[in-house]
Amino acid sequence: MNALLAAEATDTTARNLTIILFLVFVAVTLGITVWASRQTKSATDFYAGGRSFSGFQNGMAIGGDYMSAASFLGIAGIIALYGYDGFLYSIGFLVAWLVALLLVAELLRNSGRYTMADVLAFRMRQRPVRTAAAVSTITVSIFYLLAQMVGAGALVALLLGIKPGQTFLGMDADAAKVWTIILVGALMIVYVTVGGMKGTTYVQIVKAFLLMSGAIVMAFMVGLAYKFNLSSLLGDAADASGKGAAFLEPGLRYGKETPGDSLATFYSKMDLLSLGIALVLGTAGLPHILIRFYTVPTAKAARKSVLWAIGIIGTFYLLTLALGFGAAALVGGENITAQDPAGNTAAPQLAQALGERYLGGELGGATLLAVIAAVAFATILAVVAGLTLASSSSLAHDFYANVIKRGEASERQEVNVARISAFGIGAVAIVLAIFAQSLNVAFLVALAFAVAASGNLPAILYSLFWKRFTTSGAVWAIYGGLAMAVILVFFSPVVSGAPTSMFKNSDWQWFPLSNPGLISIPFGFFCGWLGTILSKEPTDERKYAELEVRSLTGAGAH
Amino acid sequence: MSTDAPVGTSPDRYVAMQRSEEFIGLRKTLRGFIFPMTAAFFLWYALYVILSAYARDFMDTKVVGNINVALIFGLLQFVSTFVIAWLYARFADRKFDPVADRLRAEMERGDDA
Numbered sequence: 198m199n200a201l202l203a204a205e206a207t208d209t210t211a212r213n214l215t216i217i218l219f220l221v222f223v224a225v226t227l228g229i230t231v232w233a234s235r236q237t238k239s240a241t242d243f244y245a246g247g248r249s250f251s252g253f254q255n256g257m258a259i260g261g262d263y264m265s266a267a268s269f270l271g272i273a274g275i276i277a278l279y280g281y282d283g284f285l286y287s288i289g290f291l292v293a294w295l296v297a298l299l300l301v302a303e304l305l306r307n308s309g310r311y312t313m314a315d316v317l318a319f320r321m322r323q324r325p326v327r328t329a330a331a332v333s334t335i336t337v338s339i340f341y342l343l344a345q346m347v348g349a350g351a352l353v354a355l356l357l358g359i360k361p362g363q364t365f366l367g368m369d370a371d372a373a374k375v376w377t378i379i380l381v382g383a384l385m386i387v388y389v390t391v392g393g394m395k396g397t398t399y400v401q402i403v404k405a406f407l408l409m410s411g412a413i414v415m416a417f418m419v420g421l422a423y424k425f426n427l428s429s430l431l432g433d434a435a436d437a438s439g440k441g442a443a444f445l446e447p448g449l450r451y452g453k454e455t456p457g458d459s460l461a462t463f464y465s466k467m468d469l470l471s472l473g474i475a476l477v478l479g480t481a482g483l484p485h486i487l488i489r490f491y492t493v494p495t496a497k498a499a500r501k502s503v504l505w506a507i508g509i510i511g512t513f514y515l516l517t518l519a520l521g522f523g524a525a526a527l528v529g530g531e532n533i534t535a536q537d538p539a540g541n542t543a544a545p546q547l548a549q550a551l552g553e554r555y556l557g558g559e560l561g562g563a564t565l566l567a568v569i570a571a572v573a574f575a576t577i578l579a580v581v582a583g584l585t586l587a588s589s590s591s592l593a594h595d596f597y598a599n600v601i602k603r604g605e606a607s608e609r610q611e612v613n614v615a616r617i618s619a620f621g622i623g624a625v626a627i628v629l630a631i632f633a634q635s636l637n638v639a640f641l642v643a644l645a646f647a648v649a650a651s652g653n654l655p656a657i658l659y660s661l662f663w664k665r666f667t668t669s670g671a672v673w674a675i676y677g678g679l680a681m682a683v684i685l686v687f688f689s690p691v692v693s694g695a696p697t698s699m700f701k702n703s704d705w706q707w708f709p710l711s712n713p714g715l716i717s718i719p720f721g722f723f724c725g726w727l728g729t730i731l732s733k734e735p736t737d738e739r740k741y742a743e744l745e746v747r748s749l750t751g752a753g754a755h
Numbered sequence: 756m757s758t759d760a761p762v763g764t765s766p767d768r769y770v771a772m773q774r775s776e777e778f779i780g781l782r783k784t785l786r787g788f789i790f791p792m793t794a795a796f797f798l799w800y801a802l803y804v805i806l807s808a809y810a811r812d813f814m815d816t817k818v819v820g821n822i823n824v825a826l827i828f829g830l831l832q833f834v835s836t837f838v839i840a841w842l843y844a845r846f847a848d849r850k851f852d853p854v855a856d857r858l859r860a861e862m863e864r865g866d867d868a
Contacts, residue, residue, distance in 0.1 A: 281825055285807060288832045292800045295839055299789040428820030435821065446815045447807040447825050454811075466808040473804035477797070500847060507840045511833055742773035749781060750855045752772075752862035 210560065211549075212357050212365070214567035222407075222575045223384065229399045230392035240608040241755075243393035243615060244311035244590050245491040248755075252498045254402060256505020259489050261401030262583040263290075263480075263506070264408060264513055265341075266348055266576050267642045272514070273547075274540025276521020277533055280434070280444035282451050283521055285469075287514035289476025294510065296481040296654075298503045303496035304661050304748040305487060310755045313487045314595040317656050317675075320740035321668040323604070327595040329675040333652050334484040334595075336679060337645045338588035339626060341485075342581055344641035346630035348541070349381045349577045350374035355542050356570040374634055381581060382627035388582040389589060389619040393612075397582045398492060404572075404579035409509065411572045412516040415544075415565075418551040419523035434525035444525070464709040472643065475714030479646030482653030485587035496751050523547055527554075539639070545569050585626070589618035636699045640691040640711065644682065647714045651678030651721035659725050661748060664741055666729050673728030678721025685713035768865055772858065781854045788846050796839055803828055 237243050250258070265271075268290060276283030309315035314330030354370040354377075365373060388396055423430040435444040443449060452469035455461040480486060490499045524533065524547040536542045545566055552565030593615035598606040606614075655674040659666040685708045686692060692699050694706030710716075747753045772778050806814055807825065814825035 281829075284826075284829050285804075288800075288803070288829055292796065292832060292836055295796050295836060296793070298840060299793050299843060428822055431821040431826075442815070445821060445823055445826065446811065448811055452808040469808045470804055473800075477800055497847075497852065500844070504840055504844055507836060511837060515833065739767070739770055743769040745782070746769045746772045746778065746858075746862070749778075749785065750772075750859040750862065752859045753769075 211563035211567045211570075214564060215356065215570040218567060218571035219574050222403075222571060222578075226400045226403060226578070227387065229403070230388050230396035233392040233396035233399060237393045237395055240311070240612050242395060243612045244488070244594065246394035246398050248492060248494050249395075250398060250492045250498075250502075252493060252501025253505050254398070255489060255493050255498070255502035256509060257405045258398045258401040258492070259486065259502060259506035260509040260513070261403075261405035261408075261579045262485060262489060263510060264405070264576065265345060265580040265642070266352065266573055267344065267639070268514075269408060269412075269517070269576055270348075270352070270541045270544050270573060271639070273517050273520045273524060273544040274533070274537075274542070275450065276518065277524035277528070277543035277547075278438075278530055278540040279450035280438060280440065280522075280525065281447050282449055284518060285447065285451060285473070286476065287517060289473055290480070291507070291511050291514055293477045293480035294503060294507045296478060297486070298500070298507065300661070301481045301487070301657060302490050302499045302503045305657070306490045306493070306496045306499035307751045307754040308661075308744055308748040309491065311488070311491060311594045312591050313484050313653065313657070314591065314599075317660050317671050318595075318599070319660065319744050320737045321660075321671055324600050325668055326671045327599045329672045330653075330656075331591045331595040331600075333648065333675050333679050334591035335588045335622070336683075337484060337648050337653070338584045339622070339629070340641040340648070341483075341645040342584045342588075342622075342626045343630055343633055344638050344645075345577055345581050345584070346378050346381055346626060347634050347636075347638050349574070349581075350378045350630070350634050351537075352541065352573060352577075353377040355537055356545055356573065375631055378630045378634065379627055381577060382623050382630070384578055385581040385585050386620055386623035388578070389585045389623075390616045394488075394492060394586060397579075397586050398489075400582055401579045404575045405509065407572050407575055409513060411548075411569055412513055412520065415523070415548060415551055415569070416516040416519040418555050419519045419527070419547075421555065422523070422527065422551075430519070430522055430526060434522040436526075437529045438525050439530055467715060468710045468712055471710050471712040471715035474718060475643065475647040475650050475712050478650035478654055478714070478718060480649075482649030482657065483645070484591060484649075484653070485583045488587050488590060489583075496754070520544055520547060523551075527551070545573065581626075585619050585623055588622050589615050592618040592622070637691075637697060637701075638699065640686070640699070643712055644686050647682045647686070647712060647717060648679050650714060651682045651717040652676070653678075654718075655722040655725045659729070661744075663729075664736055666725070667732045667734040667736075669732035669734065670725045670727075670729030674721050674725030677724030677728075678717055681720045682713045682717040685710075685717060689713070768862065772862060777854065778858060781851070781858065784850055784854070788843070788850075792839060792843065796835065799835060800832065803832055 241247055272283050272286050305316050308319055313334060314327045317330050318326040354373050357365060388400055431445055435441055438444040448454060452466040493499050493502055524543040527550045528546045533540055533543045533546060536546060548569035549562040549566040553559060553562035556565060593611050597614045598611045652675040655678060656671045659670060688706055688708040689711055690698060690706050691711045694704035816824045818824060818827060
């Protein structure tokens with residue numbers, strides 16, 4: 198009884214501390230946002246932060262934009278529950294940056310201005326290409342946003358430890374989820390409409406710093422617990438997982454082998470390949486990542502920022518390996534699934550265990566738990582702000598200014614529309630997230646990567662490297678890749694027909710893979726090729742010369 | 756008439772630059788690095804994913820203590836990513852930037868004339 202009371206007292210301490218730390222983060226970032234708004238005068242300030250960031254700053258911001266709660270809590274959780282297979286995810290997420298570094302970042306920086314479509318539409322007919330790019334940008338961003346916001350709602354209930362039947366500030370768990378979604382949505386709208394790219398970038402830099410610090414401290418403590426002996430950490434993790442040596446080998450989650458069912462095994466392995474290809478090709482097609490390259494003054498700085506990002510993101514994923522296996526070993530699979538069957542609380546639970554061990558008992562545990570929970574919220578906020586900015590920029594710059602106004606809108610009108618768009622997109626995301634909160638929408642992140650890899654990446658690569666590429670090719674690639682990815686997922690087991698589906702009580706599933714990439718990515722490239730060879734549109738030699746010279750040398754770049 | 760051209764670099768100068776030997780050489784240098792390198796890391800990554808799916812016995816082989824081939828292979832993907840990033844930075848710094856900077860300056864000098 199006393200232990201129970203003490204435990205509750207610790208819970209309350211942690212909860213209060215989490216809220217205080219979170220409020221400090223919100224206060225600091227809002228302060229930065231207001232400061233940034235005073236420096237935001239032109240369209241370039243709003244869309245691209247005045248192109249004034251250094252390579253290192255932008256590298257941090259890219260990390261802040263990219264390392265979502267899905268990668269911090271999600272990957273640590275997958276490793277903690279399924280062992281090795283979580284590592285596969287982080288490898289795909291990291292290697293993907295080589296596509297951005299070698300093929301996209303510098304050329305895009307030199308030839309574009311504010312959005313992905315600037316490059317796609319460079320030598321094409323503006324209206325069809327920009328419309329397609331805006332549709333794709335908004336679709337990808339909304340998918341990603343929904344996953345983050347629904348995740349935020351679920352996390353709050355878990356991290357604040359509001360159990361069924363309990364209340365907090367008069368709210369039960371369900372009400373707390375809804376209010377969290379509204380709060381996260383409102384904050385991202387403020388960051389973007391007030392601070393623009395400058396404010397958003399600083400929020401992401403602060404978040405990246407906090408996240409890296411938290412991960413380093415925790416990984417160091419895990420190291421201490423095992424005297425920095427990786428083998429003994431792995432051994433303990435495998436023992437505590439209850440799965441033995443299989444825990445350290447591929448196959449517990451992806452590419453599962455079902456004895457006696459060779460078809461299920463075949464599909465499961467195909468699914469692993471499909472996920473692998475979507476992860477590695479998706480990153481360089483994500484609009485919210487691409488627009489980050491415009492925030493630096495030169496292509497050289499864009500290169501530096503990707504190099505920093507690779508260093509930061511790579512280090513982070515190595516740390517998550519320690520966190521995931523550390524959670525498996527020190528918290529244990531049963532304790533993790535008891536809190537959250539998906540394992541999203543593995544990292545915070547590990548923080549509590551480590552704090553108790555190294556920071557002086559229960560208070561230390563509560564403190565570290567609170568810090569890590571607050572970092573997780575900061576993580577979500579920075580990512581959703583980046584997504585809102587990307588989609589509102591595209592709506593204003595691509596759709597409003599270049600499609601509706603045919604390039605006749607003034608800078609001021611354009612930025613006003615961007616602000617209104619951020620508000621609108623934020624509001625839509627809040628409403629959708631509230632409706633979707635009881636559904637399993639974690640697959641939306643993987644879907645966003647698949648759409649980016651199937652539609653955006655082919656269009657970008659063809660634009661930059663294939664002279665013959667035409668307007669129809671660009672439009673076909675984007676709509677074809679996007680439609681194929683969405684349709685296949687709609688008929689896949691993640692949406693219906695399985696116990697873990699979004700709609701688990703219905704069944705219209707016929708496509709056997711959870712990830713569409715294996716089919717939709719080649720299909721997107723094929724559409725871009727077919728659309729090009731079928732169209733009679735001649736190559737605009739002058740425009741192509743301008744694009745090539747500009748993208749390689751930077752002559753005439755904005 | 757060249758006086759009709761908007762402020763900035765006129766399209767014809769881009770065409771001239773694009774057809775110049777130096778620019779063609781620059782493009783060749785860049786593509787000669789990035790295309791093979793992309794193929795290399797993509798195949799290397801694909802090999803890792805395919806082995807994870809289909810060569811479980813090999814991946815499960817223990818090397819030292821509890822550290823198996825799968826873990827080492829995964830860590831090597833990190834190493835190769837860092838190394839390729841470093842190689843590219845070195846290539847861009849030594850072989851690409853000097854030429855690109857010179858051509859850019861040439862284009863921009865022309866603008867003022």
